[in-house]
Amino acid sequence: MQLLSALALLSSAITAAQAVTVYGQIPLAQTATAGFPHQTLAAYDTTELIPPPVPNPPPASAYTLNLQRDASAVNGLSIPHVGGSFWGFSLEMSIVTQVCAQWLVSWRCQSSVIDAAVGKNSTFLQVPFLNLMANLVERSGGVVIRIGGNTQEFAKQVPLGSLEFGHTFAKTESGSTQTTQTPAVLYTPDMFYMTNNISSMLNIKWFFGIPFNDSVNWRLDIAESAQNILGDNLLGLQAGNEPDFYQQFGRRQVYSPDMYSNEVDDLIKTIDANPNIPNKHMLIGPSVSTIIWKPEDVWKTNFIERFKDRLYALSVEHYSMNNCAALTGGTPENPVVVPQNIFPAFLTHKAAISLMEPYLESQMLAQQAGKPFIMFETNTASCGGFAGISDSFAASLWALDYGFQMAYGNFTHALMHVGGQNVFYNPFTSPPTNETMYNKWTVGAIYYSALIIAEALGKSNTSRVVDLFGNAGNEFTPSYAIYEHDTLSKVALFNYIDDNTGNSDSQVTLSVPTGVPQTISVKYLSASTVSTKNNITWAGQTLGNQFEVDGRFRGELDIKTITCDTTKNTCVVPVKAPGFALVFFDNTAEALQIGQASQTFTTSAWTQKHNTATFEPSTMSASNGRSGKNRDEVSRTSPGESAAVGMRALLRDAAVLAGVALMSGVYFGRAYLL
Ligand SMILES: *[C@@H]1O[C@H](CO)[C@@H](O)[C@H](O)[C@H]1NC(C)=O
Ligand SMILES: *[C@@H]1O[C@H](CO)[C@@H](O)[C@H](O)[C@H]1NC(C)=O
Ligand SMILES: *[C@@H]1O[C@H](CO)[C@@H](O)[C@H](O)[C@H]1NC(C)=O
Ligand SMILES: *[C@@H]1O[C@H](CO)[C@@H](O)[C@H](O)[C@H]1NC(C)=O
Ligand SMILES: *[C@@H]1O[C@H](CO)[C@@H](O)[C@H](O)[C@H]1NC(C)=O
Ligand SMILES: *[C@@H]1O[C@H](CO)[C@@H](O)[C@H](O)[C@H]1NC(C)=O
Ligand SMILES: CC(=O)N[C@H]1CO[C@H](CO)[C@@H](O)[C@@H]1O
Numbered sequence: 001m002q003l004l005s006a007l008a009l010l011s012s013a014i015t016a017a018q019a020v021t022v023y024g025q026i027p028l029a030q031t032a033t034a035g036f037p038h039q040t041l042a043a044y045d046t047t048e049l050i051p052p053p054v055p056n057p058p059p060a061s062a063y064t065l066n067l068q069r070d071a072s073a074v075n076g077l078s079i080p081h082v083g084g085s086f087w088g089f090s091l092e093m094s095i096v097t098q099v100c101a102q103w104l105v106s107w108r109c110q111s112s113v114i115d116a117a118v119g120k121n122s123t124f125l126q127v128p129f130l131n132l133m134a135n136l137v138e139r140s141g142g143v144v145i146r147i148g149g150n151t152q153e154f155a156k157q158v159p160l161g162s163l164e165f166g167h168t169f170a171k172t173e174s175g176s177t178q179t180t181q182t183p184a185v186l187y188t189p190d191m192f193y194m195t196n197n198i199s200s201m202l203n204i205k206w207f208f209g210i211p212f213n214d215s216v217n218w219r220l221d222i223a224e225s226a227q228n229i230l231g232d233n234l235l236g237l238q239a240g241n242e243p244d245f246y247q248q249f250g251r252r253q254v255y256s257p258d259m260y261s262n263e264v265d266d267l268i269k270t271i272d273a274n275p276n277i278p279n280k281h282m283l284i285g286p287s288v289s290t291i292i293w294k295p296e297d298v299w300k301t302n303f304i305e306r307f308k309d310r311l312y313a314l315s316v317e318h319y320s321m322n323n324c325a326a327l328t329g330g331t332p333e334n335p336v337v338v339p340q341n342i343f344p345a346f347l348t349h350k351a352a353i354s355l356m357e358p359y360l361e362s363q364m365l366a367q368q369a370g371k372p373f374i375m376f377e378t379n380t381a382s383c384g385g386f387a388g389i390s391d392s393f394a395a396s397l398w399a400l401d402y403g404f405q406m407a408y409g410n411f412t413h414a415l416m417h418v419g420g421q422n423v424f425y426n427p428f429t430s431p432p433t434n435e436t437m438y439n440k441w442t443v444g445a446i447y448y449s450a451l452i453i454a455e456a457l458g459k460s461n462t463s464r465v466v467d468l469f470g471n472a473g474n475e476f477t478p479s480y481a482i483y484e485h486d487t488l489s490k491v492a493l494f495n496y497i498d499d500n501t502g503n504s505d506s507q508v509t510l511s512v513p514t515g516v517p518q519t520i521s522v523k524y525l526s527a528s529t530v531s532t533k534n535n536i537t538w539a540g541q542t543l544g545n546q547f548e549v550d551g552r553f554r555g556e557l558d559i560k561t562i563t564c565d566t567t568k569n570t571c572v573v574p575v576k577a578p579g580f581a582l583v584f585f586d587n588t589a590e591a592l593q594i595g596q597a598s599q600t601f602t603t604s605a606w607t608q609k610h611n612t613a614t615f616e617p618s619t620m621s622a623s624n625g626r627s628g629k630n631r632d633e634v635s636r637t638s639p640g641e642s643a644a645v646g647m648r649a650l651l652r653d654a655a656v657l658a659g660v661a662l663m664s665g666v667y668f669g670r671a672y673l674l
Contacts, residue, residue, distance in 0.1 A: 047388035051498035059474035084142030087450035090415035131551025138597035141459035148209035192229035209238035236312035244292035349478035352405035372412035385425030399449035504577035557595035
């Protein structure tokens with residue numbers, strides 16, 4: 001069955017049936033490709049670090065949060081969060097040659113992250129990706145996704161059908177002597193058909209980026225095609241990506257915030273003269289990495305006043321830490337980071353606060369200009385993240401706290417970066433072959449964080465967040481309150497401590513002087529330890545461990561009911577160490593009952609010839625879309641494994657190849673390992 005016709009059916013089915021929509025009865029891939037060294041790729045790394053010890057002194061395990069029911073009595077509430085899932089995604093345009101060790105099949109090396117995550121072309125969309133997005137859309141109303149990154153700078157459009165194998169993406173040498181290490185991504189307009197096809201099934205809106213490698217001969221076909229094909233599904237176009245690195249990367253001989261602003265000005269004039277770009281008001285900038293330049297350096301050029309009529313949003317980019325030294329083996333000034341040593345730095349509220357604080361002034365300027373403020377690209381660490389951290393339960397807690405903190409700090413959205421098979425931090429990763437194996441995906445721990453914030457903020461467009469700094473501001477037990485329609489709606493409670501004795505579990509008394517309901521409902525994010533990647537559950541359900549994911553939740557939805565003391569006006573909520581709790585004050589909240597999204601995609605777009613199993617859609621329908629309990633009935637085979645080159649060797653190879661591009665002693669960024 002051609003997906004094209006399937007898509008047409010799917011789209012009409014979605015509009016027809018709102019309740020439970022299951023797309024199925026199509027052969028599912030069960031093929032495991034033997035001989036591929038999965039385990040040696042960073043995305044499937046199995047490192048488990050030693051959890052940090054219980055802090056001394058420990059935080060009080062029993063504490064009280066004094067809450068106000070009415071938003072009017074609360075100081076410091078954020079702006080209302082509008083427009084879908086707070087966490088969106090940033091998909092890198094291409095995996096570059098440097099990271100393709102010889103044993104890695106050339107197909108993968110010539111491919112792009114988009115191929116892997118979204119689909120090979122508009123005929124072949126990745127069904128697990130659709131399921132993962134459906135789960136976010138059902139909770140928050142929509143998802144924003146950016147396609148771009150460093151590789152957008154040299155991207156070049158080629159005609160439909162001109163690339164080998166009907167692909168939408170390919171790569172060629174960029175031909176620039178200064179940047180021989182950066183290949184150019186070739187893409188066909190099918191990139192926009194593909195994304196628009198996705199938007200016709202799910203409320204997903206897109207961002208692309210205008211290449212800035214040549215500010216004399218602007219290549220604007222990305223703007224022309226994106227606007228013409230995507231229409232309203234295109235939200236904005238990035239004007240430059242981390243321009244503060246252009247000089248270091250050799251893209252400009254000298255560069256300054258003033259020069260950047262002048263180039264944006266020139267870009268605008270070029271767009272104005274181009275009749276094929278009808279919307280001239282959707283640029284996004286300055287997307288500084290906040291490493292070489294601060295956003296304020298760009299604001300000083302009068303960027304906001306000068307361009308605000310032309311901008312969709314203001315943007316910044318930043319990774320929590322950087323792991324670029326791992327590429328080169330490090331230097332005395334910039335040694336290789338040992339993940340075990342920095343593990344505790346991800347398990348504290350201080351991490352979230354220090355990531356948000358540099359933007360306090362910028363977000364106010366964005367509000368004054370009436371513009372969204374977006375963290376356009378972020379993750380645990382640049383240059384691929386850290387083994388044992390980026391994909392651990394610790395990262396789930398970190399990305400949850402960071403997300404709530406940015407929501408509190410008036411960011412509009414934040415985009416989790418998705419790289420290839422060679423990074424540790426992906427929120428989702430397709431199987432490492434060109435076979436689209438329906439249920440062999442891997443979900444990273446931070447996907448759960450995106451999901452939970454989508455659920456916590458919901459789709460009312462009225463959610464406002466405040467950091468409660470409870471338990472005397474203890475860094476290991478942060479808490480947030482969420483107000484909807486000006487009323488206390490939810491409370492988010494963290495416990496960063498790893499202690500299986502139970503001694504560090506929290507007992508949090510929620511006190512609301514104006515009254516508490518008879519009962520409240522709680523959903524927990526759980527795992528056995530901060531260092532595990534396995535068996536992470538949200539309200540009792542999991543997406544599965546490595547190579548087990550098809551994007552749908554499995555297991556029974558488990559919502560805990562807690563009886564409150566209506567004379568004292570308190571409710572006591574336990575939180576495991578480690579753990580996270582989302583408390584719903586409204587037991588009838590629609591979000592409470594959402595487990596597996598009711599809109600499910602069960603068809604693999606890729607036609608498999610071997611070992612196919614037929615999935616019976618009634619197992620999903622019977623579950624009313626709320627629980628995935630029957631979905632394990634689809635049999636699975638184990639992925640093949642073989643002895644192979646380790647990640648270290650991969651990084652060494654990458655470092656040798658990338659070495660030419662490295663500026664001595666300069667932060668390398670993440671241009672070549674994504
Ligand atoms: C929330 O805002 C979006 C636009 O961003 C709109 O499509 C949606 O209908 C709004 N939802 C509600 C409940 O007002
Ligand atoms: C910019 O990128 C394009 C497409 O990859 C390439 O053809 C061109 O030579 C590059 N220009 C500069 C100045 O680097
Ligand atoms: C997608 O690729 C297949 C071959 O792999 C090709 O037959 C098909 O025409 C392509 N679709 C588009 C829209 O280019
Ligand atoms: C977020 O914006 C609101 C409304 O302008 C403001 O009151 C609040 O102080 C801001 N939050 C932070 C952390 O600056
Ligand atoms: C995977 O790619 C290789 C190289 O392009 C090709 O020979 C092989 O047939 C592909 N496998 C599938 C299932 O398409
Ligand atoms: C995950 O949980 C299941 C069921 O409790 C258990 O059998 C399995 O060993 C766990 N897996 C890992 C890797 O911890
Ligand atoms: C709704 C939509 O954008 N459909 C497109 C899906 O992709 C094909 C090309 O493969 C386009 O022709 C459709 O217009």
